[in-house]
Amino acid sequence: MPEAVRVMLVDDHPVYRDGLAALLGSLDGVEVVGTAANGLEAVDRAREVQPDVVVMDVQMPELDGIEATRRITSDSPHIGVVVLTMAEEDQTLFAAMRAGARGYLLKGANQAEIVRAITAVAQGEAIFGPAIARRVAEFFAGAPVSTPTSPFPQLTAREHEILTLVAAGRSNPQIAAELYLSAKTVRNNVSNIFAKLHVADRAEAIIRARDAGLGR
Secondary structure, eight states: OOOOEEEEEEOSOHHHHHHHHHHHHTSTTEEEEEEESSHHHHHHHHHHHOOSEEEEOSSOSSSOHHHHHHHHHHHOTTOEEEEEESOOOHHHHHHHHHHTOOEEEETTOOHHHHHHHHHHHHTTOOEEOHHHHHHHHHHHHSOOSSOTTSSOTTSOHHHHHHHHHHHTTOOHHHHHHHHTOOHHHHHHHHHHHHHHHTOSSHHHHHHHHHHTTTTO
16 A cells, blocks of 8 residues: 655645645545644744645745745755645746746645645646646747847847846846756856847846846
């Protein structure tokens, strides 16, 4: 018989948190090994109990779920995080993904959806609720950030994003940390940006980008 998936629940609403803990704890194949009421507590508890999966709310006191996710996955990359939230905005969804979440469900998801997400993430997969999955697909199928109406249509979406941060005065290590990229990837993108903009150095790139309204 396979081992139960060890789950930790993080939510600042005790009724919802305790109810979900009771529900999941009653199921075969799931073991609730801890709960937390805010992001700071979640980071400490996850480090202590080392669950397979953390089910994480986003809007919480002390430390929000996005930053808590980033810290947990940085400390313990083997821990999978499923975000379970009321927040439907694309900004929150993609921030959670960049922070390392491998699942994203809206509160209101049924028991089967929650269990399926926990099980999938425990096995190393990424999973999203039906409405969220559709939005992710639409985002990647849509036009890149850098369209012909943008100031630098020759740049890819990633290069445009990095140039914006360069224009804001971020160093390569800071950009790598903010976008969860390797230092080498950032260096390569910055070199490509310089070549495409026909600039000699970072200072000239910053001037061009700020003149176009980036990084302010």
